[in-house]
Amino acid sequence: MSGTPTPLAVGKVRPPHQEYDVALLDLDGVVYVGPEAVPGVPEALAAVRxxxxxxxxxxxNASRTPEEVAGHLTVLGVPASPAEVITSSQAAATVVAQRLGAGARVLPVGGPGVAAALEAAGLTLVAGAEEEPLAVVQGYGRDVGWTQLAEAVVAVRNGAQHVATNADATIPSPRGLLPGNGALVGVVSAVTGRRPLVTGKPDPTMHAECVRRTAAHRPVVVGDRLDTxxxxxxxxxxxxxLVLSGVTDPATLLAAGPDRRPDLLAPDAAGLLTAHPAVVAAGDGRWRCAGWTARSADGVLRLRRDSAEGPGSADGLDGLRALCVAHWTRHPEAVAPAEVTAxxxxxxxxxRHWGLAS
Structure with missing residues (x-):
């Protein structure tokens, strides 16, 4: 780590909305899950604004256009304009237009947002492999089926470049995790034997474009996924x-590698409005966050509640913060599953509440 503070250790005395000028928010699992808003988040974002x-x-999520996304957000109580929305379809269209030039033939696979972004970038849409597309751009769409996947396979096998808007294997829903674009991209890759070019997160293009549009000087990315x-x-x-209202659970967070460890942690996006306590070294390999102490010994993480230290933060995650820092400090450069005991x-x-009890 060469002197770099362990993520979560620093904390924030002031709430993030006072520390940062722009919040770059993921949507699925952060603002909404399925068609419904995460409870309390519209009100929190209104207060932030x-x-x-x-x-x-x-x-x-590449399935919808920025106009559709902005409309959905507005209905949920989070007023938004299309200019404030960056989709992975837009990122893919920009990359393809830069590589292949204006007017290049492209086969879209996915929801309406994929085709709309490609058209807006000046590319020519084709309906099938027989029209000899130079690229296949594949994004999430609820109606994507065998016919579209088959056309994509034939086109890629005939030499078209396979471009994926994102590789998220799952998407959150009220019914639990469901197949995401990455699962269907994997079908095309498995049949063709060719790996796609992935243009969505974690590629920094999307966040960089949003920073440019908002003229952010100190942005904070708010999301529910470690890998994107x-x-x-x-x-x-x-x-x-990182918010725990979507895909990532505490066990996955603890096992995160060094490139996927968040600076801050909250139950949901309302964490933009609250202070985040630091995790401090307490000697003998112990790490303390508010009223909780964690230590890593003999390959086991141990957690205890120090009642004398006060109630801690209201979000109930101080113990998890301490566990993360204790584990990540012990494994600064490695992905390491954690065994935890109380x-x-x-x-x-x-x-038990975090799903970490053995």
Whole structure:
């Protein structure tokens, strides 16, 4: 780590909306899950805006146009304009137009957002492999089926470049995780034997474009995925806030590699409005966050509640913050699954709540 502070260790005395000028928000699992808003998030984002923080919306979901995304957000109580929305379809269209030139023939596979972005970039859409496209751009679409995948396979096998808007294997839904674009991209890759060019997060292009549009000086990326939002934010040079309202659970967070460790942690995007306590060294390999202490010994993480230290933050994640820093400090450059045990009943309750109890 060469002197770089361990993520989550620094914390923020002031709430993030006072520390950063723009929040670059992922959508699925952050602002909404399926068609519904995450409870309390529209109100929190309204308060963030009222305090002077600007918002940008950066989504790997390629199925809808920016106009459709902005309309959906507005209906959910998060007013947005199309200019504030960056989709992975737009990123893919920009890359393809730069590589192949205006007017190049492209086969779109996915929802309406894919075709709309390609057209807006000045590319020529084709309906099938027999029209000899120079590229296949594949993004998420709920109606993508065997016929579209078969056309993509034939086109790629005939020499078209395979471009994926994103490689998210899953998407959150009220029914649990469902197949994402990455799962269907994997079908085409498995049949053709060719790996796609992936243009969405964690590639920094999308966040960089949103920074440009919002003129951000100190952005913070808010997301629910380690492999796209957190890694993408770090690659773009932005601070990151992981929320637990979507895909990532505490066990996955603890096992995260060095490129996927967030700077801040919150239950949901309302964490933009609250201070984030630091995790401090307490000697003998112990790390303390508010009223919780964690230590890594003999390959096991141990957590205890120090009641004398006060109630801690209201979000109930101080113990998890301490566990993360203790584990990541022990494994600064490696992905390492964690075995966790409790040293008192309060810690045992917390571990059960986070799904970390053995």
């Amino acid at each position: 009222a305090a002077g923080m600007r918002l940008g919306f950066v989504t790997n 939002d957190v890694e993408g934010g770090r690659r773009a040079g932005a601070a990151t806030l 040293e008192d009943e309060a810690a045992a309750d917390a571990l």
